[in-house]
Amino acid sequence: MEDSLRKLPRPRLYEQVVERLRAYVTSERLGAGDRLPGERDLAARLGVSRASVAQAIVALEVQGLVETRHGGGIFLLRDTLDPEPATELLARRDRLPDVLDAREALETQLARLAALRRTEEDLAAMEEAMRYMRRQVDAGELPLEGDRRFHASVVTAAHSALLAAFYDQIRDAIAESRQESLRQPHRPAQSFADHQAVADAIRAGDGARAAAAMHRHVEHVSSVRLLSWQPRDD
Structure with a gap:
């Protein structure tokens, strides 16, 4: 019988970064074409490694929500940043x-x-x-x-x-x-x-x-x- 009180999964760090970015886009009222802070800046402001930030950005790129332009930065492709849960992405x-x-x-x-x-x-x-x-x-x-x-x-x-x-x-x-x-x-x-x-x-x-x-x-x-x-x- 499945244990209904099994331990809750701990959110991956990059998923927490994604959620912070979603809140940032909403609070700053950013939209398609707007530029996000760079990876180094985001890592410093969030207190995480650049690797975790890079993971978050890739997860958003996979969903067609942002685009990283070589030498240009990270840009929003949509007016909102509403990512899917990682479990749904992996299942698909x-x-x-x-x-x-x-x-x-x-x-x-x-x-x-x-x-x-x-x-x-x-x-x-x-x-x-x-x-x-x-x-x-x-x-x-x-x-x-x-x-x-x-x-x-x-x-x-x-x-x-x-x-x-x-x-x-x-x-x-x-x-x-x-x-x-x-x-x-x-x-x-x-x-x-x-x-x-x-x-x-x-x-x-x-x-x-x-x-x-x-x-x-x-x-x-x-x-x-x-x-x-x-x-x-x-």
């Missing part, structure tokens, strides 16, 4: 590879079939999804909805009931991987370009090119800081 890191494997196998085939089976109505829906995503990217938003609409239009254009059912079964996991990818710095614009390449191949009726374009897109989705994140226990 562990399941993400399986999700990406499934996306590679399923979505490349869907793209190939879409190029061979799409109708004019399918192409119109795909173009509307692209326009929606373009507006989100231009507005500086995370284009989660535009991305979702585009991939949904590819699924529809493939006209495969069974593959569509498979896709629907992992829809939530795909959405999680989508968010993880799009919150990487500069990723929304790259994702839009990837989608355009897939859409162009589908419109051209070139199944091999559509599958290859989707393969490259999933490779880009797979390139996230979270997968290489190895936090220490201190």
